[in-house]
Amino acid sequence: MRSIVWFRGKDLRVADHGPLAEAAAGGEVIPLFVLDPYFFAPERARKLPHRMQFLLDALRSLEANLAHLGSRLLVVPGRSVDVVPRLARQWQSDQVLAHRWVEPFGRERDRRIAEALGREGTTFRLFEGETLLPPGSVRTGQGGMFRVFTPFGRACAARLPADPPLAAPRALPPLPGDVTADTVPVPDPADLGLEVNPQLQAGGERAGRARLAAFLDGPLACYGGDRDRMDLPGTSRLSADLKFGTLSVRQVWQAVHDQGGPGAGPYLNELLWREFSHHLLWEWPALLERPFRPAFGGFPWREDAADFEAWAEGRTGYPVVDAAARQLRAEGFVHNRARMVAASFLAKHLMQDWRLGEAHYLRWLTDGDWAQNNAGWQWSAGCGCDAQPWFRIFNPVAQGQRFDPDGAYVKRWVPELAECPAAFLHEPWKAPRALRARLDYPEPIVDHALARERFLATAKAHLAQA
Incomplete structure (x- = not known):
């Protein structure tokens, strides 16, 4: 049996890799x-720089791991719908x-490739x-999606x-002698x-395993309480590994379950939330284009480019919101609590369409995942x-004040707020005038109370008519 194992950017590992294990056997x-x-x-890659950097790291790691096992990763440029059937x-x-x-775009790609391969008699x-679990397999008693x-x-x-996750193959056979292709090296970012x-996490299976081990040995024990603290390293930082499959979700689930302790339950629940978002998108592919709740169709979002730019660049005058914006651009990551605050602020304080924020985050996140990013933004809105x-x-x-005390x-x-006393740190506009002049930090672009009332009134009126 001659098998092509097509690695596709979400499974960049050799352990717990079903296609690789079956082909090797x-x-x-x-x-x-x-x-x-x-x-x-290049014009597409530049629109998602952090994800591409992590992906290229992970590809080089995969290439090295396959070589260590005795095989070689063939890297071939071209459209998948053309390249895979041709090869x-x-x-x-x-x-x-x-x-x-x-x-949905991946499912359409696979449909087209399956048809082309089927015409050639290739499975x-x-x-x-x-x-x-397989998307679409977890159903209510009536047979629908939860x-x-x-x-x-x-x-x-x-x-x-x-069943435990699959072990990596002990060895792989060398490439068949008659297999040739116009291969290219794994690209460098340049x-x-x-x-x-340099502030991004390193990608790759080894780096992912090291992050998992560090989480198990440290933050997991206090995860239930510390995960919301923006000032503490209380989260796993495994989101990019799960996105690109340098670790499988089964590997992470099993490791955390086996480790146990008070933090295991809350963390496993977060993996189930991840599962929920993927099953939702499988069931309703249109979620990437429109809100889950039809009543929000046609919502009167404000169009204000200046407000959006202030939010995206971290100049709103609200410290946590601005910190989230700057962390995103610098690290390709935002603490989950800060993500929720920033998303809520854009959709509700500024009344900007949540899809603008969704696209902005998807551009800059290293862990940018379509299903999770969409679910998170719709949840916040x-x-x-x-x-x-x-x-x-x-x-x-x-x-x-609560999560960054x-x-x-x-x-x-x-x-700019390094010298601001703790009493004013999260509302610096209340600091004495002389101190505010030294801080060089903007005044709030909206008043919280007024913005809250504006959104509530607008949403109430719109939803009453929906």
């Missing part, structure tokens, strides 16, 4: 990665094995691996398979017009599935 293995211009054309025919492959994607098999997280989480946890950002109520509006001052998070990302 069955005969000849041809590892393939396609440099599709959909992502790798399968050229290499006389019996089958092409890959992991399933939940995004195309998709494996599960991006999620704990619309509330809690019962979904219970149903999902009850169905998780007991090849794609990217400037390396109040228009998503099992979202926070539309009438709940985060107070950025109270959030900062000494201001360490704010001072790191908003250095």
